[in-house]
Structures are given as structure tokens and as C-alpha cells.
Amino acid sequence: VEKGTLQVTNVTFANPNPETVEDGFKLLGTQKLGTIVGNAINSTIHINTVSNVNAKGGEEEDDYQVVEIIGSGSKVGGLIGNAENCTFNIQNIDMEWGVVKSAETIQMIYGKSGVGGLIGEALINGTSTIANCMITYPVRAEGDHVGGLIGKAVLKKELTCRANQLSAPIIGSGYVGGFFGHMTSNGNLKLDTNGSFASSIEQVKGSTALVKGNTCIGGMFGYLEGNISAKGSNDLNIPVSARKEKAGGVAGYLKNCQLNINMFQLINTMSVTSLKSAGGIAGYAEGCTFTGS
Numbered sequence: 536v537e538k539g540t541l542q543v544t545n546v547t548f549a550n551p552n553p554e555t556v557e558d559g560f561k562l563l564g565t566q567k568l569g570t571i572v573g574n575a576i577n578s579t580i581h582i583n584t585v586s587n588v589n590a591k592g593g594e595e596e597d598d599y600q601v602v603e604i605i606g607s608g609s610k611v612g613g614l615i616g617n618a619e620n621c622t623f624n625i626q627n628i629d630m631e632w633g634v635v636k637s638a639e640t641i642q643m644i645y646g647k648s649g650v651g652g653l654i655g656e657a658l659i660n661g662t663s664t665i666a667n668c669m670i671t672y673p674v675r676a677e678g679d680h681v682g683g684l685i686g687k688a689v690l691k692k693e694l695t696c697r698a699n700q701l702s703a704p705i706i707g708s709g710y711v712g713g714f715f716g717h718m719t720s721n722g723n724l725k726l727d728t729n730g731s732f733a734s735s736i737e738q739v740k741g742s743t744a745l746v747k748g749n750t751c752i753g754g755m756f757g758y759l760e761g762n763i764s765a766k767g768s769n770d771l772n773i774p775v776s777a778r779k780e781k782a783g784g785v786a787g788y789l790k791n792c793q794l795n796i797n798m799f800q801l802i803n804t805m806s807v808t809s810l811k812s813a814g815g816i817a818g819y820a821e822g823c824t825f826t827g828s
Contacts, residue, residue, distance in 0.1 A: 537576045546571075548587040548602050560587075560601070566608030567616040568646070569655070574610075575618045579661065582614055586629040602630070602672075604644050611646030612655035612686070613672065622661025622692075625653060628668040632703070641673050648678035651686035651716070652703070658689045659723075666697040667729070671744075673704045681707030681748070682716035682757070683736070690723035698729040701736045702744040702773075710757035711748035712786070713773060720761035726769055726798060733767035737802070745774045751787035752777040753818070754805070760790040765798035772802035781818035782809035789820040797827035 548560050548570075560570070567574040571582060587602050602613075610617040613630055630652065632643065649656040652670040670683050680687040683701040687710070688694070701713050710717040713736035718724065726733060736754055737744065751757045754771040771784055781787040784801045785794075796816055812818045816825065 536572055536578045536580070538578065540579045541572065542581040543571055543585070544583045546585045561603045563605050566606055566646070567610045567655070568604050568606045569612045569614050569616040570602065570604060571614045573616045575615060575621050577620045579622045580615070580618070581624045582626070582628070583624070584627040585614065587631065603642070605642050606646035609647050609649040610655035611644060611649070612651045613644050613653050615654045617655055618657040618659070620658055620660045623659065623663040623665065625668065626664065626666045628653065628670070631669065631671045632673060642675065643673045645675050648676050649680045649686045650674055650676040650707070651681070652683045652701070654685045656680070656687045657685055658691070659694055660691040662692050663694045664697065665694070665699060668699045670701045671703045674706070675704070676707040679707060679709040680716040681705055681711045682714055683712070684714045685716070687717040688715055689719045690721050693723045693725055695725045695727050696734060697727040698732050699734045704743055705746045707748045709749055710751045710787070711746055712753045712755055712757035713746050713771070714755045715759070716757045718756050718759045720759065720763050722762045724763040726763065726765035728767040733765070733769045735770040737770060737772035745776065747776045749779045750777055750781050751818070752782045752809070753786040754784045755799070756786040758788045758790070759786045759792060762793050765795070768800040769798060770800045770802065772805045774805070775807045777809035777813070777818065780809055780811040782807050782813045783817040784815045785817060787818045789817045789823045791822045793824045793826070795827045796825055
């Protein structure tokens with residue numbers, strides 16, 4: 536999509552043979568892969584109501600349609616692979632996976648680098664929204680920039696994230712985060728509520744939820760540069776682990792950021808581990824100021 540407007544609503548990935556969960560949607564390629572758009576440039580994209588949950592719902596293996604997006608290169612996303620100078624309105628996404636076996640090695644949304652549960656990589660230049668998204672789908676890369684929502688993001692305009700939930704294994708090498716692997720906010724990221732609920736990154740529905748990698752690993756951000764704002768408190772309760780360095784409950788690496796820690800509620804069962812530089816808020820902070828209590 537280039538210099539256009541795309542509107543997609545009410546998409547359900549349905550299994551043609553409900554008795555065989557493996558008969559699913561498979562998207563294979565090198566780079567810039569997404570179930571809706573592979574590559575978008577200078578465009579406006581509206582995506583509302585996409586799901587892989589069968590009508591009956593539930594907790595069994597065949598209640599979820601298999602969706603595999605596997606790239607041998609970079610920029611792989613659950614919905615959009617790459618978005619350059621784009622504006623988004625993404626709402627009511629329900630991508631779930633009920634099978635926990637081999638969760639850390641399975642390839643579902645997978646690429647070399649720049650991999651996200653919704654968008655692989657994004658340069659956002661118009662006021663955008665990501666709201667009411669539920670991700671329990673494994674997101675993994677061999678390399679860097681992996682996030683439950685976006686692998687790597689640069690914000691030129693405001694991005695509002697509202698009432699999103701993540702409970703999935705998010706795994707890569709560097710810059711790995713529950714929501715964002717690598718975020719340059721330029722003061723444009725807003726964590727909002729729907730009136731009572733902000734967002735959460737935690738283990739739900741018996742999922743194997745974790746954020747794991749080598750360096751710059753965080754519960755919400757692998758790397759965050761620039762200020763953010765928030766309404767309400769965002770719940771974090773997920774194991775965060777760096778094999779080498781820089782692991783944090785909120786962010787692995789914070790840079791040039793004034794952060795009100797009251798934006799986040801770290802549940803006391805959460806764990807953060809690293810060989811070097813681990814912190815409840817940040818593994819490593821450069822040019823930052825913390826406020827709150």
C-alpha cells in the first residue's frame with residue numbers, strides 16, 4: 536500500500552478442517568510480511584476486529600486457528616510487516632494461542648529482526664491508536680527489535696495505546712519488550728485507559744508468558760528513548776530475563792526520559808533477572824529522571 540487509505544474490518548481466520556488444528560493460515564517469505572499488509576508507505580490504515588479465535592472460544596487446542604507468519608529476513612508483523620510514514624487506527628484485535636508446549640522455540644510470528652505481534656517496524660507520522668488488543672501469540676526473532684505490539688517504532692506524531700493485553704512469549708536477542716522492542720517516542724507515546732482499565736502484560740489463561748533475550752530486555756520496552764505520558768496504572772507481571780545485561784521490569788534501557796513510575800504497577804510475583812544490570816524499573820538508565828513513589 537502506497538499513498539493510500541486501507542480499511543479492514545471483521546476478519547476471522549477460520550480453520551477449513553476444525554479437527555486438524557495444523558491446517559491453518561501460513562504466510563512464508565523473506566521480509567516485510569503481515570497478514571493484512573506486508574509493506575505500507577505514506578498511508579493511512581484502519582484495522583478493526585481481527586481474530587483467530589473460533590466462535591466457540593474456550594481453552595482447548597482446536598479453539599484457536601493457527602496463523603503462522605514466518606520470514607527469513609526482517610520486518611515481520613501479525614498484521615503489518617513494515618510501515619513507513621503511516622497513520623494507524625488498530626482496534627479489537629484478538630490473536631490467541633492456547634498451546635504452551637515448546638513456547639520458547641515455536642515459530643508463529645517469526646523473523647530475523649524487527650518482529651512484532653501487530654507490526655514489525657513502524658515510522659508513525661500521523662496521530663494513531665492501538666486499542667483493545669489481546670495477544671497471547673508467540674513472537675520471536677533470531678536477532679533484535681522484538682515486541683508484543685511493535686518490534687521497532689519511531690513516533691513523529693502521537694500514538695495512543697489503550698486497554699491492550701499481552702500474555703505471550705516474546706523472545707529475541709537484543710531490544711526485546713512486552714509491548715515495544717525499540718521505541719523512540721519523541722514525547723509522543725500516550726498510555727491511556729478505557730475508563731477503568733489501562734493495559735497489562737502478564738500471565739493469563741495458563742499461557743507461557745515471558746520476555747527473554749540477551750541484552751536490553753524489558754517488561755514493556757526493550758529500549759525507550761524520550762518521554763511518555765500515561766493515565767491510570769499499567770500492570771506488569773511477567774518474567775523478564777537477559778542472558779547478558781540490561782533487564783528491567785519496565786524497560787531494559789531508558790534514555791533521555793522523565794518517567795513517573797506511578798504509571799506502572801509491578802506485581803510482587805514478577806521476576807527480573809540478568810547477568811549484569813538488572814532493575815525493577817530499568818536495567819540501565821541514561822539521562823533519565825524518575826518521579827513518583
